[in-house]
Amino acid sequence: MVTRPEPDISAFLKARRAALDPAELGLPAGVNRRRVPGLRREEAAQLAGISVDYYTRIEQGRTPNISDSVLDAVARALRLTDSEYAYLRDLTLPGRRTPTTGTGTTGTTGSQQVRQGIRLLMDAMEDVPAYVCSAAMDVLAWNALGGRISYDFTALEPRERNLARLYFLHEEQSRSLYPEWEAGGEYMAATLRADVGRHPGDPALGALIADLLEHSAQFRRCWDQQHVRGLCYGVKHITHPVAGELWLHYESLPLPSDPGQTLVTFTAEPGSATDSALRLLATRATPQPVPSP
DSSP: OOOOOOOOHHHHHHHHHHTSOGGGGTOOOOTTTOSSSSOOHHHHHHHHTSOHHHHHHHHTTOOTTOOHHHHHHHHHHTTOOHHHHHHHHHHHOGGGSOOOSSSOOTTSOOOSOOOHHHHHHHHHOTTSOEEEEOTTOBEEEEOTTTTTSSSOGGGSOGGGOBHHHHHHHSHHHHHHHOTTHHHHHHHHHHHHHHHHHHOTTOHHHHHHHHHHHHHOHHHHHHHHTTOOOOSOEEEEEEEETTTEEEEEEEEEEEOTTSTTOEEEEEEOOTTSHHHHHHHHHHHHSOOOOOOOO
16 A cells, blocks of 8 residues: 655655756866766755755754745755745745745645636537536536546546546556647646645545555656646647547636635647637537536
8 A cells, every 4th residue: 555645855856856867067077076866965056055064954854943034045956836836845844834825725726616707607608618627636516528638527426526636547448539648648637736735634635645546557657756837828729529639729727716726727729620629519519417516
């Protein structure tokens, strides 16, 4: 049995050091002396302008009172992205954890109840697939097209309406839906890691990741990369069994009044083949009432 994972600052910083090319940072390559890729601790410390001993204690999680200025310096030295920096802040000091908007606390992924106003909004977007998911990637509500764009959420048991479980634990089906499956899996694991940093004590999120680590070798590979990404936007490529090839712009919109909940929408370029395919799918979809909580 895999125990519930906790955020690990040591593994994260080591992975970020290993991902850097010393030559690109103006450091000597030292081919004959480097046994592992990336920066050594002393080089990371040099770039951050702090002592090797202090950097080592940071990497070992032994600096509970690390200042914002030092944290900024470490982030710059390791070339952290905004999402990675937010994750580092979450790990170093709970009181400095990236705040969640709304009235919820940082220790929980929020309510599983979706407000009626959000449900009505999704229903009004008849040509736009949409659903609401939790930080643990549970799909909480959806509109007619949102329930047809990839998985038939209505036909699934509530526990199975989870994007990560469907992706990694039903791999044959998800690979048939998503041609860029490997990249999508890495993105999903990186998103979950960011959520763990924001909600380190959340039981649903911890249980999900423990389950995925235990039952999916592909998830373990993605998780061990220590990548971090926040939900944002992009283009998703789907091979739909009815509508065919779809290229959809997606937007992940956190709901400020409902901490931990995100509205995800999918739109097509006007006049494109995907736009026509979506309209065809909408006519074939049997309208389903959005399930009540």
